[in-house]
Amino acid sequence: MLNIYDPGVWDHIDDKLRDLLVEKGPIRKENLNFPLDEHSRHFSATYYKRGLNNGQTHNRSWLVYSKLKDKAFCFCCKLFKVMHSRSHLAGEGINDWKHLSEKLTQHERSREHALNFIAWVESRERLYKNETIDKEMQMLIKKDKEHWRQVLFRLVAIVKCLAVHNLAFRGTHEKVYQNSNGNFLGLVEMIAEFDPVMEKHFRLIQDKQIHCHYLSHKIQNELIANIGSKVKSAIIEKIKESKYFSVILDCTPDASKIEQMTLILRCVDVSSTPAKVVEYFLEFLVVEETTGLGLLNVMLDAIKSLELDIDNVRGKGYDNGSNMKGKNQGVQKRLLDINPRAFYMPCGCHSLNLVLCNMASSCVKSKSFFWSLSMPIYYICQFYKTLGCFA
Incomplete structure (x- = not known):
């Protein structure tokens, strides 16, 4: 699909696309990290302003940057250029950052640019007032x-x-x-x-x-992905607002036998009145190595991709597996070495499951003990089984 916000892909412009681009206008994305060339130079947002002799600055509304091709273009000349335009800003673009200021000044003083700029302004006004020929x-x-x-x-x-x-x-x-x-x-x-x-x-x-x-199913998936992205962004903003958060991890294989780890973040929602503790499921993480180091690396990569600071983790909860809670090579020990303030709390459901399983095993070995505790254990097991603590 054509990216209407990147001038680097505007190769074949018809009347319909030209009207759409004129209506949208030149779009400049903020906070872009401009790549360096072989001379360690790059495009800068300061080129969007032109310094006048009286000390004032003038906005170059026609100047746009292509992130795809790492080049600068002239918006109006790109849309309204003649067949044999001599300006590179109207064609393949310019990435000569050393001489860019000089070439921009030369371009905006040219007659060709002035005519294209006038055509752009007139077309924009006609579209705005709905007074075009068509x-x-x-x-x-x-x-x-x-x-x-x-x-x-x-x-x-x-x-x-x-x-x-x-x-x-x-x-x-x-x-x-x-x-x-x-x-x-x-x-x-x-x-x-x-x-x-x-x-x-x-x-x-x-x-x-x-x-x-x-x-179609493709549009459904696209809508789900876009809405999910917006929801995740809103969750991340709430977590950043509260600053400190806890991490809850658990692994399970899916139907295709691929190990996946659920990432749940717990924080204080300070935007609500009164403030309350909330938990948010973020995503499933594919795990290729189930060791403590492998699980830790997957979690650190996920935290980094969400633009969160690992030093702000104040709690973590895992199951009772050795790769999770191990005091030497487990995830909790490795994360504790990175952030000493990340307090570890074992999962209560997993701990209760182990306790009841050990109690049942002891009852089988000792009949007298079994008959004295059989009924309470039976009701306890039935109660927690309804809660889904263990099968």
């Missing part, structure tokens, strides 16, 4: 954009509903109005009975007027 076409485009915006609004609401209630999305079929096509398509069909937007959308699909209907 006015009716622009109105149809805006109407179509609004339709797709409303469709996506409803699809996102369905994804949120199914995720909150922990329901499966797909069934055995992926077509509307078929049996066993899953909860997602089923909710879409139900909304189409009452909502004119989805009713029109279904009519366009059935009449084969559109082929991109945004109902």
